[in-house]
Amino acid sequence: MTDAATDLRRQLGMLLGQGRAADAVALLTTRSQAGDAAAQYELGLWRLYGQCVERDPSAALDLFRDAAAQHHPEAVAAEIALLGNGMAGTADPAAAQARVAALAASDPFYRHQQDLLEQIAAAPLxxxxxxxxxxxxxxxxxxxxxxxxxxxxxxxxxxxxxxxxxxxxxxxxxxxxxxxxxxxxxxxxxxxxxxxxxxxxxxxxxxxxxxxxxxxxxxxxxxxxxxxxxxxxxxxxxxxxxxxxxxxxxxxxxxxxxxxxxxxxxxxxxxxxxxxxxxxxxxxxxxxxxxxxxxxxxxxxxxxxxxxxxxxxxxxxxxxxxx
Known part of the structure; x- marks a missing residue:
């Protein structure tokens, strides 16, 4: 987690601890609209789980995608997970695995996942x-x-x-x-x-x-x-x-x-x-x-x-x- 993301979570924790949920939502919304990837990811989580805001899985997925486009690692993982399990829309495991395969070419983390996916696909039942x-x-x-x-x-x-x-x-x-x-x-x-x-x-x-x-x-x-x-x-x-x-x-x-x-x-x-x-x-x-x-x-x-x-x-x- 970056220093900026840590600072954002600290601010959110302080506001929520003071009972100022509306101010916390406003902070996240403003920073998300300004293109802050960390804020987009956090607001995506809130939208997905209905924390302090109305639960809106579709909006959550859009926020994760916006943050992922800026190479926010947790948002990339969240977008792929939701694409695979369909918890924010229609499940498409094949498309999720295709994302992993594309990332595997340059990212060791996803290269390891790709190796494991190939192993489980090859393993007989x-x-x-x-x-x-x-x-x-x-x-x-x-x-x-x-x-x-x-x-x-x-x-x-x-x-x-x-x-x-x-x-x-x-x-x-x-x-x-x-x-x-x-x-x-x-x-x-x-x-x-x-x-x-x-x-x-x-x-x-x-x-x-x-x-x-x-x-x-x-x-x-x-x-x-x-x-x-x-x-x-x-x-x-x-x-x-x-x-x-x-x-x-x-x-x-x-x-x-x-x-x-x-x-x-x-x-x-x-x-x-x-x-x-x-x-x-x-x-x-x-x-x-x-x-x-x-x-x-x-x-x-x-x-x-x-x-x-x-x-x-x-x-x-x-x-x-x-x-």
Whole structure:
């Protein structure tokens, strides 16, 4: 981030801290109209997420494009991400990948992404190992090449935060009672073409619409950390989590198996492997048999990437994920 961008965010933080949201919006608008790329990028984020202004994805994309035309790196990445995932209009993954290919000729960052895209395109889809017919639980060995696993971990590492929930009484952040890991997800502007390709690969093996998946969620467990017994289905929603897909990203740890106690099924993590299981019956009702837990890690670190797949296409502005 440039000094100018840092100064802009400092000014915005000061204004918002003083309750002067209208002045913050005015500052961003004035500087954006004057061609300030940092302001265009920030206002684009506000327009995309509806922060202090009306949410307008189309206007957000225009702002990102204006900033990208001035070679603002975060705006370039945001424009490509939104082109690929369609969160600000029509999704066009092929066009997004074409942008990456064009940039790869002169930018090592995008050259690396292009290499990874070529690897995932060339990797054959593995056959399913059926662990349970009813409920449907499958495992795909070598689903994701090692370099792709590394990319997900490295992209997530700088964003990891302790798992928490909001206390309904105090409205304060408190430790998550079920999940003791650190985690993050790849939101609309963070979903680079590689993450998008992984999401679409998951959709292929699950025979689902790739737009139905929630944001790819990455969790890191250190010794003693776990994901206690739970079910991935959500209460009181009209677009249920029909499937869960878990990619095991690394090796070099002990413990951390995924256990389905009602089925007597224990799944040992294998790097690059994909575990897929149904959360619902055929009628859409939650299937309690797929309650599961991520057992405590004994030594080392365990990394996973989880994709909760809804019945229908989903966006972050629909019913919010509970965890």
């Amino acid at each position: 593995p056959p399913a190992e059926v662990l349970s017919v009813d409920p449907d639980i499958r495992f795909y060995s070598d689903f994701l090449p090692p370099a792709l696993c590394d990319h997900v971990m490295e992209a997530a590492r700088v964003r990891l935060a302790p798992s928490f929930v909001i206390d309904p009484v105090s409205r304060q952040r408190v430790p998550h009672p079920v999940r003791t890991s650190h985690g993050t997800n790849f939101g609309p502007v963070d979903e680079d073409c590689v993450i998008n390709a992984i999401n679409r690969r998951i959709a292929t093996v699950t025979v689902t619409d790739w737009r139905a998946g929630e944001m790819l969620h990455v969790l890191r467990y250190t010794p003693g950390q776990q994901y206690r017994l739970h079910h991935d289905g959500l209460p009181n929603v009209t677009n249920q989590r029909q499937w869960t897909a878990i990619v095991y990203l690394n090796h070099g740890f002990d413990g951390g198996a995924t256990d389905f106690p009602l089925l007597g099924l224990d799944v040992a993590p294998r790097r690059g492997g994909l575990l897929v299981f149904a959360n619902t019956h055929g009628d859409g009702a939650i299937d309690p048999r797929t309650r599961h837990e991520g057992k405590p890690v004994d030594t080392g670190e365990k990394w996973v990437a989880t994709r909760w797949i809804r019945t229908r296409p989903w966006t972050p502005w629909d019913e919010a994920p509970a965890r």
